[in-house]
Every structure is written in C-alpha cells, then in structure tokens.
Amino acid sequence: MSPSAETRPPSEARARLLGTATKIFYSEGIHSVGIDRITAEAQVTRATLYRHFSGKEDLILAYLDQADRGIRAQVAAAVSGTPSAAGQVRAVARSIVDGIRSPGFRGCAFLNAVAEYPDPEHPVHRAVLAHRQWFLDTVTGLLARVGEGRAPVDAAGRHLVMLRDGAMAAGCLFDPELISETFLHGVEGVLRDVSEKSSA
Amino acid sequence: MSPSAETRPPSEARARLLGTATKIFYSEGIHSVGIDRITAEAQVTRATLYRHFSGKEDLILAYLDQADRGIRAQVAAAVSGTPSAAGQVRAVARSIVDGIRSPGFRGCAFLNAVAEYPDPEHPVHRAVLAHRQWFLDTVTGLLARVGEGRAPVDAAGRHLVMLRDGAMAAGCLFDPELISETFLHGVEGVLRDVSEKSSA
DNA sequence: AGCGAGGTAGAACGTTCGGTCTTGTCGTGC
DNA sequence: GCACGACAAGACCGAACGTTCTACCTCGCT
Structure with missing residues (x-):
C-alpha cells in the first residue's frame, strides 16, 4: 500500500520535504511545479530529495498517501x-x-x-x-x-x-x-x- | 469575450490546430502536453501555430471558448x-x-x-x-x-x-x-x- | 579512532519546454 | 506577371525540466 515502501525511514528533512510538497502540490497543482521549487522551499538539496524518494512520482504518491491518511483520520474522528x-x-x-x-x-x-x-x-x-x-x-x-x-x-x-x-x-x-x-x-x-x- | 480576437481569421490549418488542441487538451490535460505534440498531430508547423495564436495560452483559451460555445449550443438545443x-x-x-x-x-x-x-x-x-x-x-x-x-x-x-x-x-x-x-x-x-x- | 548514514553544496547530464527566426514554395487576387 | 499571404521545414534560443554525480561535512555508534 505504502507508495514509498522502498525509500528511507522518516527524518526531519523528509518530513519537511513531504510537508512542502503537500502544500505546493495542493495549492498550485502538480505538473506546473518543479523539483527545484520544492527542494528550495523545503530548504533541502536535490540529492536529499532523491535519497528519500525515488523520483517526483514517488513524492506525488507520498503526498496523496498523506492526504488519504488525513481524510481517513478525519472521518474516523467524526464517526467515533x-x-x-x-x-x-x-x-x-x-x-x-x-x-x-x-x-x-x-x-x-x-x-x-x-x-x-x-x-x-x-x-x-x-x-x-x-x-x-x-x-x-x-x-x-x-x-x-x-x-x-x-x-x-x-x-x-x-x-x-x-x-x-x-x-x-x-x-x-x-x-x-x-x-x-x-x-x-x-x-x-x-x-x-x-x-x-x-x-x- | 473572444480570446483570440486579435488573431487571424479562420482557415483550414487553424481549424485543424484548434481541433487537435481540443482533442488532446481534453483527453490528456493541458500542462502535460507541449506545443510540439499539437503541431505534429495537426500536421502543422510551429510557425503556423504562432501565426494564428499568440502563444500556448491563447490556444488554451480558444479551446475553452470552443467548449463553451459547444455547451451553450447543446443547452439551447435541449431547451428549444x-x-x-x-x-x-x-x-x-x-x-x-x-x-x-x-x-x-x-x-x-x-x-x-x-x-x-x-x-x-x-x-x-x-x-x-x-x-x-x-x-x-x-x-x-x-x-x-x-x-x-x-x-x-x-x-x-x-x-x-x-x-x-x-x-x-x-x-x-x-x-x-x-x-x-x-x-x-x-x-x-x-x-x-x-x-x-x-x-x- | 574510525566508520557509515544522512546531510549540504553545487556542477552537470540530456531532454523538453515555449517561442523566434530564416528560407523556400505554393496559390490567389490584383 | 507579379506581389503577397498562407504554409512547410527546420535551425535556433534561453530556460526549465527530472535526474545523477562528486565532494565535503558531521553526527552517532562501536
């Protein structure tokens, strides 16, 4: 299920990366933002990105996976x-x-x-x-x-x-x-x- | 209203261009398709595209304008x-x-x-x-x-x-x-x- | 002390992007 | 007959794309 199964365990840089990707992808779209925008905003170098994700697509999938978890938690909270x-x-x-x-x-x-x-x-x-x-x-x-x-x-x-x-x-x-x-x-x-x- | 007000009058090449753009933009998205794809599929050179449209954005607006006209006609037909x-x-x-x-x-x-x-x-x-x-x-x-x-x-x-x-x-x-x-x-x-x- | 994981910094890869330009060739209207 | 508009063909530009690379640093561990 997890889209980044083969990538690295959590870390501060990875969290910053995913958080920034989430913010930018959601507010500006996916195709129109490049790797550089995300690494710059997350204050991370390209090498760091490619250490934690296999590529842009993997980052996108991680973004959607995080959004999915968020919504599931939100629904679970509403129900419970x-x-x-x-x-x-x-x-x-x-x-x-x-x-x-x-x-x-x-x-x-x-x-x-x-x-x-x-x-x-x-x-x-x-x-x-x-x-x-x-x-x-x-x-x-x-x-x-x-x-x-x-x-x-x-x-x-x-x-x-x-x-x-x-x-x-x-x-x-x-x-x-x-x-x-x-x-x-x-x-x-x-x-x-x-x-x-x-x-x- | 018309997005291509300052561009050239209709022509065979222009119609082919807009038709191809409509088909590709609609079925594949906008950012992910380049000018080359459209000109190639429309069997038109880049120069011809830029003679009829001021740029990609103008072509996109023409695409949406055509879609708008189509839907208005469709609604008008249904109503009448x-x-x-x-x-x-x-x-x-x-x-x-x-x-x-x-x-x-x-x-x-x-x-x-x-x-x-x-x-x-x-x-x-x-x-x-x-x-x-x-x-x-x-x-x-x-x-x-x-x-x-x-x-x-x-x-x-x-x-x-x-x-x-x-x-x-x-x-x-x-x-x-x-x-x-x-x-x-x-x-x-x-x-x-x-x-x-x-x-x- | 030494080693490796995780990080920074930055150059460089080849490709594609949107856009411009030149050159040549038709066909039509004046 | 000839000038002009429409188009083909394609070289070219600077920039951005996603990706890989080397080099160096700095922790935590043993």
Missing part, C-alpha cells in the same frame, strides 16, 4: 465522536464543509490530481480511484446503519458522494458559504430518503 | 426542443448524461482546466468562472419557470449545479451508467423540491 448513525453522517458532512470553509481550500486533492493524470493505468490515477472507492464504501456503510434494512443504500451512497464531489469542486470557485449550505441541505435530503424508504 | 419548463430541465440533464455515457468522456473540460490553473487571476481560471456563472444563471432561470413564483430557486439552481459537477467529476472515475442514474434521480429530486415549495 457521534453515537447515532445519522449523526455520524452529519458529522462527516460537517467535517467536509469545515474544509470547504477553511482559508486555503483549493478543492479535493484527489480530484485535482486525477485531472492531471487521466491515464487510468498511471499510479497516481490508481491512487485516486482507491481513495474514492474507500470513501464510497465508508459512506455507504454509514448510510446502511441509518436506514437499517434493505433500503437502496447503494444509490444513496452514490448520491452523497456526488454531492460531495460537486461541493468540493465548486467550493473554491464559488462562495464557500453558499456551497456549504447547499451541500448540507442535500445531505439532509439523502438522510431523509434513506430513512423514509427503509420505514416504508 | 421542449415546451414545458420541467421538460427543459430534464432535456438539459439528459444532454449531460449523454456526454457522460459517450466513449471519450473525460469529465468537465472546465473543471479539469481549473484544476491546472488555481490562480484566480489567470485568464484560464477566469474563463472557467465565466462559463460556470453562465451555466448557473441559465439553470436557475429554467428552474424559476418550473416553480413559477417566489420559490427558493437560487438554492435549487446551486443544488442542480452541484449534482452536475459531481456527476461530471465522477463520470470518468466510476461506472458512467450508475453515475448517470444517480444524477437523473437527483435532478428529479430538485424538480420536486421546486414544484412543491412553489405550490405551498
């Missing part, structure tokens, strides 16, 4: 901090709008990355697909516990992910406040659907 | 071919899923482009915002005629655009058929919302 199933879905939704509303928000790191790597065979593209599959499964699992029963929970999960994708994509192109409001409203609709359908 | 307001919304939605289901679908050209140009001041970014504003206004206008009255049609328009964005983003990452189904279902929900609220 709430007892009811519907409350868990709302907590996840709230964590999403928190991101959209935060200052440096530049959309979904994975959707942005996949826009630059359309080739389905490319490791970066694959990493995005894997993350998205996990998210869909997780959300669908939460919804299944809201509408306990044989409600069409798969469709509801896809609906919720579609709303999330739209909100994340538009969150840095429109007023984040309006996007958040629209998204939360949509989430309530999905919750209503799942509850109604399962009680029918 | 349907009498009822709700039918027009459904026709637009259908034209969207037609795109998602078509073979070479690679997501929204504008969302993909803006992922590569995060700087809000950049002309490419601005072109994307302009297109999106037009689309939101258009969709909101259609919804206003569905719920004739003072229904919260702005929120419904944002909701519909959010669904579209999510569908376009995921359409090339998941099963297009399921995405289309989910999207059309969501559109019906928006239509129901607008109709109910206005009749209340």
